[in-house]
Amino acid sequence: xxxxxxxxxxxxxxxxxxxxxxxxxxxxxSESHLSQMLKIGRCYFPVVEVLMLKDSLDFDxxxxxxxxxxxxxxxxxxxxxxxxxxxxDVTAQFLDGQIPDKTVVLTGAMRPxxxxxxxxxxxxxxxxxxxxxxESGVWGVMNGRVFPAGALRKNTALxxxxx
Amino acid sequence: xxxxxxxxxxxxxxxxxxxxxxxxxxxxxSESHLSQMLKIGRCYFPVVEVLMLKDSLDFDxxxxxxxxxxxxxxxxxxxxxxxxxxxxDVTAQFLDGQIPDKTVVLTGAMRPxxxxxxxxxxxxxxxxxxxxxxESGVWGVMNGRVFPAGALRKNTALxxxxx
Amino acid sequence: xxxxxxxxxxxxxxxxxxxxxxxxxxxxxSESHLSQMLKIGRCYFPVVEVLMLKDSLDFDxxxxxxxxxxxxxxxxxxxxxxxxxxxxDVTAQFLDGQIPDKTVVLTGAMRPxxxxxxxxxxxxxxxxxxxxxxESGVWGVMNGRVFPAGALRKNTALxxxxx
Amino acid sequence: xxxxxxxxxxxxxxxxxxxxxxxxxxxxxSESHLSQMLKIGRCYFPVVEVLMLKDSLDFDxxxxxxxxxxxxxxxxxxxxxxxxxxxxDVTAQFLDGQIPDKTVVLTGAMRPxxxxxxxxxxxxxxxxxxxxxxESGVWGVMNGRVFPAGALRKNTALxxxxx
Numbered sequence: 102x103x104x105x106x107x108x109x110x111x112x113x114x115x116x117x118x119x120x121x122x123x124x125x126x127x128x129x130x131s132e133s134h135l136s137q138m139l140k141i142g143r144c145y146f147p148v149v150e151v152l153m154l155k156d157s158l159d160f161d162x163x164x165x166x167x168x169x170x171x172x173x174x175x176x177x178x179x180x181x182x183x184x185x186x187x188x189x190d191v192t193a194q195f196l197d198g199q200i201p202d203k204t205v206v207l208t209g210a211m212r213p214x215x216x217x218x219x220x221x222x223x224x225x226x227x228x229x230x231x232x233x234x235x236e237s238g239v240w241g242v243m244n245g246r247v248f249p250a251g252a253l254r255k256n257t258a259l260x261x262x263x264x
Numbered sequence: 265x266x267x268x269x270x271x272x273x274x275x276x277x278x279x280x281x282x283x284x285x286x287x288x289x290x291x292x293x294s295e296s297h298l299s300q301m302l303k304i305g306r307c308y309f310p311v312v313e314v315l316m317l318k319d320s321l322d323f324d325x326x327x328x329x330x331x332x333x334x335x336x337x338x339x340x341x342x343x344x345x346x347x348x349x350x351x352x353d354v355t356a357q358f359l360d361g362q363i364p365d366k367t368v369v370l371t372g373a374m375r376p377x378x379x380x381x382x383x384x385x386x387x388x389x390x391x392x393x394x395x396x397x398x399e400s401g402v403w404g405v406m407n408g409r410v411f412p413a414g415a416l417r418k419n420t421a422l423x424x425x426x427x
Numbered sequence: 428x429x430x431x432x433x434x435x436x437x438x439x440x441x442x443x444x445x446x447x448x449x450x451x452x453x454x455x456x457s458e459s460h461l462s463q464m465l466k467i468g469r470c471y472f473p474v475v476e477v478l479m480l481k482d483s484l485d486f487d488x489x490x491x492x493x494x495x496x497x498x499x500x501x502x503x504x505x506x507x508x509x510x511x512x513x514x515x516d517v518t519a520q521f522l523d524g525q526i527p528d529k530t531v532v533l534t535g536a537m538r539p540x541x542x543x544x545x546x547x548x549x550x551x552x553x554x555x556x557x558x559x560x561x562e563s564g565v566w567g568v569m570n571g572r573v574f575p576a577g578a579l580r581k582n583t584a585l586x587x588x589x590x
Numbered sequence: 591x592x593x594x595x596x597x598x599x600x601x602x603x604x605x606x607x608x609x610x611x612x613x614x615x616x617x618x619x620s621e622s623h624l625s626q627m628l629k630i631g632r633c634y635f636p637v638v639e640v641l642m643l644k645d646s647l648d649f650d651x652x653x654x655x656x657x658x659x660x661x662x663x664x665x666x667x668x669x670x671x672x673x674x675x676x677x678x679d680v681t682a683q684f685l686d687g688q689i690p691d692k693t694v695v696l697t698g699a700m701r702p703x704x705x706x707x708x709x710x711x712x713x714x715x716x717x718x719x720x721x722x723x724x725e726s727g728v729w730g731v732m733n734g735r736v737f738p739a740g741a742l743r744k745n746t747a748l749x750x751x752x753x
Contacts, residue, residue: 113449120537120586123439123451142386143374143424144408211306211446217380217543223305226389229408234397245307245392260446261306276612283700283749286602288612374609380706423609468712469700469750470734537632543706549631552715555734560723571633571718587632 103179103204103233105147108171109133110164111154112185114210114221125213127154134214135183138225147229148177157185157192165195172196178203179232183225185209186262189241190253197239197250205239206232207253211260220244220261266342266367266396268310271334272296273327274317275348277373277384288376290317297377298346301388310392311340320348320355328358335359341366342395346388348372349425352404353416360402360413368402369395370416374423383407383424429505429530429559431473434497435459436490437480438511440536440547451539453480460540461509464551473555474503483511483518491521498522504529505558509551511535512588515567516579523565523576531565532558533579537586546570546587592668592693592722594636597660598622599653600643601674603699603710614702616643623703624672627714636718637666646674646681654684661685667692668721672714674698675751678730679742686728686739694728695721696742700749709733709750 109115115133116125133151152171155164172180184192184207193207208228210221224243231242241253243262248254256263272278278296279288296314315334318327335343347355347370356370371391373384387406394405404416406425411417419426435441441459442451459477478497481490498506510518510533519533534554536547550569557568567579569588574580582589598604604622605614622640641660644653661669673681673696682696697717699710713732720731730742732751737743745752 116449118444118451118538118542121583123442125444125449138386139408141381141383142407143383144386145424145426146408212444216444216541218304220304220306222385223301223307223389223392226386226408227393229386230390230393230405230410231397233410234394242393244305245302245309245389247393247396257447261308263308279612281607281614281701281705284746286605286614288607375607379607379704420610464712465734467707467709468733469709470712471750471752472734544630546630546632548711549627549633549715549718552712552734553719555712556716556719556731556736557723559736560720568719570631571628571635571715573719573722587634589634 104177105179105181105229105232106175106177107135107147107149107181107183108168108175109135109149109151109154109183110157110168112157112183112209113213114183114219114224115154116213117215118213130154135225138214138222142222142226144229147181155185157188160188160192165192168192169196169199172200172203172205180205181228181232182207183209186211186255189255193239193241193250193253200239202237204232204235204237206235207239207241208243267340268342268344268392268395269338269340270298270310270312270344270346271331271338272298272312272314272317272346273320273331275320275346275372276376277346277382277387278317279376280378293317298388301377301385305385305389307392310344318348320351323351323355328355331355332359332362335363335366335368343368344391344395345370346372349374349418352418356402356404356413356416363402365400367395367398367400369398370402370404371406430503431505431507431555431558432501432503433461433473433475433507433509434494434501435461435475435477435480435509436483436494438483438509438535439539440509440545440550441480442539443541444539456480461551464540464548468548468552470555473507481511483514486514486518491518494518495522495525498526498529498531501529506531507554507558508533509535512537512581515581519565519567519576519579526565528563530558530561530563532561533565533567534569593666594668594670594718594721595664595666596624596636596638596670596672597657597664598624598638598640598643598672599646599657601646601672601698602702603672603708603713604643605702606704619643624714627703627711631711631715633718636670644674646677649677649681654681657681658685658688661689661692661694664692669694670717670721671696672698675700675744678744682728682730682739682742689728691726693721693724693726695724696728696730697732
């Protein structure tokens, strides 16, 4: 079975509630919830790498280049990139066609894992399977759907990704 | 994209804590948590059918025959059967080869959804994707892995399904 | 035993996470979580009244006058007012000495009940007991402490109320 | 303000779900959830002592004698004893009148803290305030009510303590 690496880049899935500001932010530059989420899912095998923890609305091409380099240089040929929902489609199209020999799945959450009742657990479980079953290419997997890079769209009105 | 039906048969994923007995049981004969879990996963499209809510250790061939009939007669060709972990392998092998034209994915949880920190959300997200991507046949999808019917095994010592 | 009324005015305890804005807001003008919190606490007897649901930083004297009138006119002589932490001290001092024949307890939360791991359940349980045991007057009860109206202070640096 | 000690003896409040047996048990002989519950309540000042972690249905007079000795010898004059609900009334009456100079509050939960939607947070917040406000004696504080030792009764049918 495929070796699987999860590359964390931040986004809502990894945000926490800051009681002082009442805003969502990250615990630190490097503390991701992904290992805890995998433990809850009783899924022991993926390698987790925290590349950065940023709101994807703040991503620039340097960030996307860093994601591309990390993905290209990874030893595994099945990759999950956790990413903010705001520009997941932009990064998917940035990577599309550039990593021909790997299956790259972007996922994230509309509601932070740390706030309970998050779609993050569901999406991460989806992405772990999709990364093992989909052919090489760049895909988005959110809310029960698989989207080719070019067809990934956030439906802000409905608060989910769908067709 | 494939139409998807989820057939609930019970198991730990749907159990609740009974404060009087301090044991796990079902809220009723028909109340499943699956619709709430799909809502949390922001996954709106699957059809949910509650066939029965039983501990799979109590299943007999009549129960498995009912599952077979329900699966065979469903209009959708992508099916998820939520099932107790105790005899998930038995039911998978009972169904194996009997439903040639459909993709049938068995899943469940080691810890009830209602108790928080459950693997149920992760597994359900996994199963929803697997049912859309896997070819026809009977599969088990648990804890991030896809198992052909004949290879599905619960690792009781580790508290998960794995190779 | 004393009859007890809980008057909801909003504040963090009743806020929810808005997936669209990623900010905290209220579900509506009238939907409080207090009845659900009491059910979880298995505490069936208090009367819950939703007066308003506002961030206490937005309170003006008209809001505080409305709170005063509602408290003064309530039939019960044990009252809890759920309130935002930002100006809980201002409202406590506004009410102090004005409702001589009732025990008035202000409480709330630093983290919303809806986000899990909230101090709201703990504080509500504290306030329910305090309203039954304290003598007439205006009090703040937060994070395990009882504060006379004039001594109520939020410690923003520590994210709690204390001495 | 009074110094406060919390003495853990076990009970449902500290139980966890064992995925292997699907029964409720304790994580170990010494791991209580009380410190985590106080942290969630943002209540930093009580001293926590784990005396034992047992189901109170298994308590014998030796266990109750150990509780009595620990309570009697504690430096603080405000004490909380977390206790199983099954025989909380028996222990309350065992201690009643034996610790004249301290306020002793027994509390616990109908549903484990570790299972979410527990009454434990609410009850612990209640007990922390009751231990500071009540006069010397032995009391039970559950589900928003204060009971003198002789009047403490579990209502098994309703799943709570009340009058």
